Amino acid sequence: MGGKWRLFVLGWAVILAGAVLAHAVQTTGGVKVTDVRFPGDKGVVMSGLLYLPPGATAAHPAPAVLISHGYINTREMQSPFAIELSRRGFVVLAMDMTGHGYSGGAVGEQGFGGPAALRYLQSRPEVDRGQIGLEGHSLGGGPVLSAAAAQPDGYRAIVLEGTTPGLLGSPATATPTTPRNVALVFGQFDEFAPLMWQVPKGSLVATSPRLQALFGAQGSVVEGKLYGDVAAGTGRRLWNPPVTHPWEHFSRAGVGHAVDWFQTTLKGEARPLDPNNQIWLWKEIGTLVAFAGFVILLLGTFELLLAAPIFAGLAAEAQPTTLKRDGKWALSLLATIAIPALSFFAFMKLGNLFFPMKAFPQWITNQLLVWAILNGLITLALGLVLRRGKSNLAKLGGPAVLLALAVMAVGYGSLALVDGLFKVDYRFWVLGLKPLDAVHARYALTYLPLWTAYFLVAIRALNANLSVKGEGALAAYATAALAMAGGFAVLVGAQYATLFSTGLLLTPTEPLNVIIAIQFVPLLAVVGIIAAFAYRRTNSYVPGALICAMLICWYVTSGTATHWSPDFKLPIPAASK
The missing domain is CATH 3.40.50.1820 (Alpha/Beta hydrolase fold, catalytic domain)
Known part of the structure; x- marks a missing residue:
């Protein structure tokens, strides 16, 4: 049992260390x-x-x-x-x-x-x-x-x-x-x-x-x-x-x-102090450490709960059908990396047509969901072409849903505690996760089914096509993180290499979406790690997909703007046209 508690305890320790540091910096001098x-x-x-x-x-x-x-x-x-x-x-x-x-x-x-x-x-x-x-x-x-x-x-x-x-x-x-x-x-x-x-x-x-x-x-x-x-x-x-x-x-x-x-x-x-006398970066380092602890806590909670009698039936060793990294595996990896990034600007632009409305009031969230759902459809189509034979993925029902909810409840509780005690959240620069108020919780419940549909498709394809029999844990996590985030890492890298060398982005008419893409590099890497971690312990894509859907829905909804109101309509920003 001691080993099952290791990640759970480590997650809490890292969270508290980061939160205490951040709080000390932002309250310095009283x-x-x-x-x-x-x-x-x-x-x-x-x-x-x-x-x-x-x-x-x-x-x-x-x-x-x-x-x-x-x-x-x-x-x-x-x-x-x-x-x-x-x-x-x-x-x-x-x-x-x-x-x-x-x-x-x-x-x-x-x-x-x-x-x-x-x-x-x-x-x-x-x-x-x-x-x-x-x-x-x-x-x-x-x-x-x-x-x-x-x-x-x-x-x-x-x-x-x-x-x-x-x-x-x-x-x-x-x-x-x-x-x-x-x-x-x-x-x-x-x-x-x-x-x-x-x-x-x-x-x-x-x-x-x-x-x-x-x-x-x-x-x-x-x-x-x-x-x-x-x-x-x-x-x-x-x-x-x-x-x-x-x-x-x-x-x-x-x-x-x-x-x-x-x-x-x-x-x-x-x-009065010299303007160059600055300490704020240590607060950001603290909240970044806390964010890392939050991810560790999610993994640790999953592993701990899986050992509990109520969820013990979900535990199963992964059974990948792929025996080696052959040409079809490489093609699957390349498609998983490239297509979401290559389609990002076009699908975000198309997403402008998903206008804000009472039920779906966040325009950027709407655009991201158009991108996600269309990529889900592409993934389903590619699955027919790149099929490697019958999948051994288990299809779990109610207990998997309950497990995912319990994991996210612990993760959310950790942020509520940190916010209440230290008045900080989990963030670094453009990356930020904050508690939901009642209004945003209602928005999240409306958006969650759409995010869930996407992640059930995406995570199933990730585990079915890229998991290799006998591979080690680190290789599995690295592959999943690369597959989910690699395309956006290349996209962002190419944009800013061009900007710093020429003064212009590679796509100068897409500044807003380029900046939005920055945060998806670490976020999607986390998604890949969670998905691989859960799959290796259950032989199922469902628990990991549900956790990722709830995490991304929470993240996007809490930090994105609300555009709909009965008497106001924002013009489409020129940067996102």
């Missing part, structure tokens, strides 16, 4: 992190994380900064800014935009939620209302620019990270005097340069006529030069670091320039 809710308009409830440094009190109010994540992200994405600003003495509100995270409404409604978030921040007794800054990344420029437009005198400075005025319905005013004290951080390799500043490459943003109009410059804007007058509210500064769009809010340069601007334009922070 900062308190609190989950807050506040009213938006029309009855919408808004969500945020409030970072309160110990010196900020009603008797000694501190300067404050409202920060916002970008499209299909959540408030946790901006923790590098929140950590660095709060440890310097700024009160920070990391908001969820409308239609994102735990905020209600749909994408873009009510000024993206920015005006309401600014009002809430101003209402805090610990905040010096005369010293408030605004920061937003990508579509996060929408809420902060909307807040600035709603209260032209309600803030002193703004940092735009990889964004532009007028993006997808945000306020478009851009003059040498409005907004107040603007700093722009825009990466030399920002994938959205043509959309945002009408220049072919991010490295050419200084030549953008729109940017020159904002800065009041007669020619190219000089990076690092202060334009205008901070005291008069007309300060302007450009930074153009060698980073990509999703790297802007996950880099020393992106975070440091924002800290520098707020330390320049806002007064009263309790602990």
Whole structure:
């Protein structure tokens, strides 16, 4: 029995170690992190994380900064800014935009939620209302620019990270005097340069006529030069670091320039520090460790429960029909790797036709499901061509469903515990898994049957076609991870090799979907490992497929934007057309 507990105990140990580290970093110096809710308009409830440094009190109010994540992200994405600003003495509100995270409404409604978030921040007794800054990344420029437009005198400075005025319905005013004290951080390799500043490459943003109009410059804007007058509210500064769009809010340069601007334009922070003095990456390492522990816990829970009497009948040694890695095996591996990645852009574009609706309100989720279901159909068709004979896969029923539910219940419970104790989740950069609220749980239940249909097909094909008799565990896990994630790894690698060498993506019109694809490299590798692990212990594809379906459904639903509402319709983003 001791061996059966090994992974289970290890998973918990790794989770707690990572969570404790992350919590220690984000609360360094006595900062308190609190989950807050506040009213938006029309009855919408808004969500945020409030970072309160110990010196900020009603008797000694501190300067404050409202920060916002970008499209299909959540408030946790901006923790590098929140950590660095709060440890310097700024009160920070990391908001969820409308239609994102735990905020209600749909994408873009009510000024993206920015005006309401600014009002809430101003209402805090610990905040010096005369010293408030605004920061937003990508579509996060929408809420902060909307807040600035709603209260032209309600803030002193703004940092735009990889964004532009007028993006997808945000306020478009851009003059040498409005907004107040603007700093722009825009990466030399920002994938959205043509959309945002009408220049072919991010490295050419200084030549953008729109940017020159904002800065009041007669020619190219000089990076690092202060334009205008901070005291008069007309300060302007450009930074153009060698980073990509999703790297802007996950880099020393992106975070440091924002800290520098707020330390320049806002007064009263309790602990000024060099902008390059940064510790936020350790928080991300902690939550990455916790994510790894979560995966280990899923595997350990599966193995532990399989030894219990109620599930003992499911235990069986795998019986692959493939005796060696021959030409047909190699062809199956190549097809499994290549087809999902090669079809990704075309099927995502087709998925735009799966419009948001009350039952299926998340447009990106809808697109991903179109990609998944069509790949499932292709997999079924290929199975007829590449059939290796009768499969020995067991077809398990009710007990397999119960086992998968129990495994995911333990995994979900681990995240609920970590969130409750330490106010962190499982994430690293663009990868993020967070608890579901009641609304997103309902969405997940609607989407789950579609994800389940896909994974039952995909995982069956994976185990039937690529498992080899007598192969070792590590070889099986590596093969499954490669098969599921290899195509996306090549896709992402080719895109960014081209971007870093030429300044343009391999597919310049697909920046959004390229960024979405990044997170599917680690996610699909995890899917492959779970599938192979479960198959080797049950000779069935069903338990692993069900676990993977629930995991991906949870992941996508919790972190993706809600687009449907009775009175709002978001135009299709140009980047995803």
